[in-house]
Amino acid sequence: MPLESEPLNAPTAPAERTASIEPTLPDDSDLVNRCQGGDTAAFDELVTRYRGKVYAMIYNMVHNEQDAWDLAQDGFLKAWKSIGRFRGQSSFYTWLYRIMMNVTIDSLRRKQVGGETEFDDSIALSRIDPNSATTPRAVALPEEKMAGDEIRARIDAAVSRLSPEHRAVILMREIDGLEYQEIADSLDCSIGTVMSRLFYARKKMQSMLRDVYENL
Amino acid sequence: MKTFEEKFTAWVDGRLTAAELAAFERELESHPEALAEKEAALDLGNLLRANIATRPLSNPDFFNHQILNQIHASQPSASVPAARPSFWSLPRMAYSGAFLLLISTLLYFAAVPNTRREVRHNQQYVTNILNARSDDPSITATSFHSKEQNVNVLWLDGLDYMPPDHKLK
Secondary structure, eight states: OOOOOOOTTSOOOOHHHHHHHOTTOOOHHHHHHHHHTTOHHHHHHHHHHHHHHHHHHHHHHHOOHHHHHHHHHHHHHHHHHHGGGOOSSSOHHHHHHHHHHHHHHHHHHHHHHTTOOOOOHHHHHHHOOTTSOSSOOOOOOGGGOOOHHHHHHHHHHHHHTSOHHHHHHHHHHHTSOOOHHHHHHHHTSOHHHHHHHHHHHHHHHHHHHHHHHHOO | OOOHHHHHHHHHTTOOOHHHHHHHHHHHTTOTTHHHHHHHHHHHHHHHHHHOOOOOOSSHHHHHHHHHHHHHHHSOOSSSOOOOOOSOOHHHHHHHHHHHHHHHHHHHHHHHHHHHHHHHHHHHHHHHHHHHHOSOTTOEEEEEEETTTTEEEEEEESOOOOOGGGOOO
C-alpha cells in the first residue's frame, strides 16, 4: 500500500528516517516522464501520492463529499490528458493544483450561475473599506463558547459565502500554506491579485467569524 | 507600486522587506486600528488551521481504480488488430456478381428444356404406376402436361367412386 503524501504545512520527518522507509520511491519527475510515455502505472502512483491532499483541498472548497470525489476524479483525468504538455517549469504538484483549482472553481461558478450557492461577495466587496476595522467586537458569555462541531459549521458556512476565487486564496494560504507565487501559479493570476483577494477574503471571513475566534 | 491591500496582506504574512516594512509602518501611523486588524487576521488564520481538519478520502484504492478505468476506456484498445483490407474489394464484387449472373442465365436456359423433357418422361412413368396399381382393368389412368395452361393433368377413366380420403387435394 503506497504511502499518502503529507500536507504541505505538516512537520516533515528527518531525512534519514524517510530514506530508510522509502528508499526506492521514484520522484515526481521520473513518474511524469513515464506518464508522458503512456505508463498508466506511473500515473497511478502519482494519484496515490496526491489524492489525499487534492481531495481535502477540494472538499474544503465545496463542502460535499460526493462533489469533492467527482471533481478530484475529473481533475486527475484532465491531468492525465494534458500531462504530455507538462514541461516541468513548476513542480508537478503546483501544476496539478492548478488543474484541480480550475476544475473546482469552474464547478462553483456553474453552481453560482444556477443559484445553488449562497455566496455573493461581489456586493460585500464594494462595502468593505480597506482602512476600516472589520466588525464591532462581539460580546459573548463564557457559556456561549462553542463546541468544535459548531465552530466547524460556522467556518464552513463562512467559506461557502465567499466567491470561488476568494475561497481558493484563503484556503491555499491558510490551510495549505502555499506562498503567494504558488497561489498565483495555481490560479493563473498575478501575485498582486492574490494579495488583494487574500485581503478581502480575510476581511469578509473576519466579519463573519470574529465572534468565534474572540471567544475561544 | 503595491496597493494598500497588497501591502497590508504582505504585512500580515510577514512578507515585506525591511524597507517596505519601514515605509508601511509610517503609512500605518494614520491607521491606529491596523495593528488590531493584523491580530484579527492572524487569529482567523489560527482558527481556520485548528478547525479545518484534513478530510480523509474514503475508499482511496477504489478512487485510483475508477480513474484508471476511465483512462483505459478512453484509450484505443491495443488488443484489437488493425483492420486488414478485405479480398472482396468493390471491383471484385462487381465482376463476381456479373460472372455469377452470366452463369445463372446459362444454367437456366440449359436446364429448362431438360426439365420439360423430364416432365414428359415423368408423365409416362406416373401413368404406368397408376395403371399397374389399379385392381380393375377397366380403370385407366393417363397423365399429361398441358403447355397452354401449364398444368399437369391426371386423367382417370372408369373410376366411379373415390373414397374421400383418397381425393386429390
